[in-house]
Amino acid sequence: MSHPEPSTRERAPLTLAQLPTSVWVTAQQDARTQRKDRYLPESVEHPGKMLPAIGRHAIRAYTRPGDTVLDPMCGIGTTLVEAVHLGRHAIGIELEHRWPPIARGNLRLAHDQGATGAGTVYQGDARHTASLIDPEQHGLAQLLLTSPPYGSSLHGHIRSTRDTGEPGIRKFHHTYGTSPANLAHAPTDTLLASFTTILASCRPLLADGATVAVTARPWRERGELVDLPTAVLAAGQAAGLVPVERCVALLAGVRDGHLVARGSFYQLRNIREARARGVPMHLIVHEDVLVFTLSRTANLRPDGRSSRTVVPDGTPPDPWADAARWTPR
Template identity: 40%
Template sequence: MCDGVVGSGPRYRPVGEEPATAALSVWPTGQHDEISQLRDGGYVADTAADTERVVPAVAASAIADYSTPGEVVLDPDCGAGTVLVEALRAGRHAVGLTPNARWWNTARANVTAAKRHGAWRDGCVLDGDPRLLASVRAAGMAGRVGLVLTALRPRAGSVVDDADPAHAMARLTHALRQCRPLVRPGGHVVITLRPWRHGGALLDLPSRVLAAGQAVGFLPAARCVAMLGELRGSRVVTRASLAERRAAARDRAAGVPTLLSVHHDVLVFRAPALAEPATLAAGEPPSLVVSAPPRPHATDAGTDAARDGWVRAA
């Protein structure tokens, strides 16, 4: 059970007030560490235990760039509810689902805390998996969701390094398929991806997520980098935990070239407009449009290796 709010609560942006900056393909979302973000954002203590959560600063950036005040933001696998809180803070309606009883309680507590601190008051957490989106309970949401924002999560109760990536991808594809009828024409889907290793190898999950989004009828719109490290001039300062540093040191000592992660990948899709085809022509290669000059791929800091199937060579 959650036991109170961490910190004194955040300062909220007035509804309708949006940043004047254009969307970038590299998001400076690591200027404050995640624990500070949770504390300053008024999240309940148990939120930190959801290690696969969407980082609050990443959620806030995606919501500001890919939705407008008053729209519905949906997270079909909301965990502890960081997406819901950031949506409410930004003046959006928020709907989340989770089949996990612990995260359902935590997410509800976070939504209640956000409302108590003056956030937009229309937010709810449903106890169920994405199949609920096809039921009568979600009928009123058809074509009304402006943004689906979620993270690729491993199987409930497992951790990333031990989880089956195929199972996680199947769950995500199922969730996207259930969300598709709810997203308004021109609406967006944003998926965040943590660096994920399986059997010691770094996986190329972005290409799989890209294929999954296209398979259910979304169009690729952008591929972005959400920084976890702090930008200090031309330097990136990692915020890796002591446990992560020790794990990387052990891997390197064993001959596995492992570097500390400094970002999450972010894939952005768009729902076709009414007069637009929902899928690409047969044989046409997918393309991504970014709003800034191309940047080097950096799933691990300083690494730019070629991809091959699931696994990217170290």
């Protein structure tokens, strides 16, 4: 006797280990090169920018030209810029007053460079996305692509004594903003609850079978690991989304079958200090991309195939064409 499949609410939550995994080769060029001449110079001031190649890969994998892409935490507009360059339309929301003008400037630059998609940026709290955006005006989105804020240890620029002439090391461009509602200031449990609210608020703006892709990476707070990818997985399931895939988007280049890491000054310093204390920390060389859908039967890609294909960002040519068979260890 057959039984109906239990609803999402009745099913036991999935874990990261239970999801199909694929690898995206998205850092053959470093971040600065990926953004050069494509984003306004002041874009560098945002502490938590998505790598453009990650955005491009997700948009190509999960949408068609003419589709709409939504980013409820858009920052300087990386998701939006990459979407309009690929002939998609884009909608972004950003809480802090500082970033929407830069995101709009980046969209204008994209259109000056020939981008054919339309982009719109709203300033407001993503927890109220459904009240900020009129789906009658923009249509429903086929992809939600976003990233929650990370720990400050992963962000920021530094200037040494050699650069400033002053003793010590100065850190800057490491804060998201000053709004008390910014989730960058929230403890992890509040971040999880608020991100669940954001995803739930976005659901009325998503087309049936839409894809939700969230980039995240773990960090350490006072020596303790904050497992943000697992928290994002839990938030998505709590918002009623169905997890379908976990993707590993590389932040390191691939050369002759080896990873070329590009850690920041503070990441490298934190690792050296931890190892000196006997803690076997390693440099983070990837982002997790947690992929959900609103429908169990929806295809992940417009052509009906899985997105589990490794696609390099193109310049220089990928020397490791067989990367699809590589498994991170």
